[in-house]
Amino acid sequence: MTTTQEPTTAHDPAGTEEFTREWEEWHAAGQRALADPHGFLAVTSLHWLDAEPTRFPDAPGAWSTGPDGVRVELDEGEELLLDGEPVRGRYDFGVLPERASRYATAGEAVIEVAKRGGHDIVRPRHPDNPLLRAFTRTPTYAPDPRWALTGRYLPFEEPRPVTVGAAVEGLQHVYDAPGEIEFTLPDGGTHRLTAFNGFRPGTFHVLFTDATSGVTTYAANRSLSIDEPDAQGRVTVDFNRATNLPCAYTDLATCPLPPAENRLPAAVEAGERIPLERGGQP
Template sequence: MSITTQAPLDRAQFARDWEDWHRAHEERRADPHGFLAVTALFWLAESTRSFPGIPGSWHTSADGPVVELAEGESLRVDGATITGRHEFGPIPERGGVTVGFDGGVIEVARRGGRDILRPRRPDFPFLRAYAGTPTYVPNPRWRVEARFVRYAAPRPHEVGAAVGGLSHVYESPGYLEFELRGETFRLVAFPGHVPGTLNVLFTDATSGLTTYAANRSLSVSEPDAEGRTVLDFNRAVNLPCAYTDFATCPLPPAENRLPIGIEAGEKTPLSRAHGGVTANGIEPEGDTA
């Protein structure tokens, strides 16, 4: 297979750079309060209810999530201890705040137009047992030139989610065009976490075989003035939904289902945190999706 790269690469340095990058990525993934520490997913409703393993009684409103803390209960918000009633205010879509409680933190967030709670505990058995994610051997042949084609105006894309009945809407600034095996492919791009960068969600012919079936994610450097950038599929990673039932990750747009196998990047995780049991063994009430 012939793949054109931007410039000749020092293969030894390429491998070292990849090792450093993936080691740092695994360290972030295994953070004591990261997504591997999520013990449950709770959906807030207008009716007030309590949830196992976390303080307070919770509900949602037009003004955002609200918690009522009983006598002796407290939370830490922005470094301050709160008691009694606390209103979080409206939370933007895909936004959230982290509050502390004895034993961990709670992510108070909004996904798919609904407010949610996700407790995270550093003593969660799944996190403690995590031993890393298998990957393909990094190879420069999977580092390909791409051209970013910007739309005249951003286009909204509604995509599905790892949780049934939920969807996400992203504004796409354009698409990335590249060649593999003599064929030209396009991937719809979404804005990346760093301003100017892009993010691609995709599946390919390895999905459900050696790689996670639902999606993989690839960060893309900011294109230059002529739209040139690089897709380094060696750095394709799993999203949280590959590891836990308590994730609401977006699925790729239909245009990003590649018919070829991208034998690069992270493979299917070796284990998964399933719904139904929190760190202390209590069955969560309600829909944990």
């Protein structure tokens, strides 16, 4: 859907200094989280479990999955800490819900046990991983209030299940979409993006690509969090806060791809750019 309405920004240009300061604080917090010793840059491998108990070089124990969920069998001298309690011998993690993760500690490492796209996985995280140790920063566009837009939340009568692809070939994710976010870009085009539920109740998570994707921004996806609407259904769509998902940095992530309708034809020159780790420019 495209029209020629005038764009509406969510911030007065006179407040650019305060706008920039708030953006810098937000961006710095995201960079600290990315550089966490057990964050995604610390992931050393991605193991897809099956019924055969299998040992991996970067995690203790033999791991398998079946109708009763994930199981680990630890040899004598091997130990995990789960919720602060030592685990030895055989331990059953049980059946994990989709997109759930549990984390066990093994020395300096953290072992993530998760379900993604209906498959059980083990994903060890080591703080000495070279990708993490070499990380410096993520390039971005300069913050610009022109890209902080006032939009509208348009709820569906009922949430719609939406199947999307993933960064891992052959994997699919299914998310409930409660509605759409409508906004007008600075070029005058009005668009709608399918929104998924956010991490906090009432908030939204939007996956999108645009004309910068694969040029100055990561090709597969970018992500935008949107706070809950006000009483009139208005929301702030601040593309300055468009972020890379973990798959922008590592092939060991199972990130979802945007639904087909979330591919914007315009160039959104705001937010995070291609990571240096993927050949991005400073």
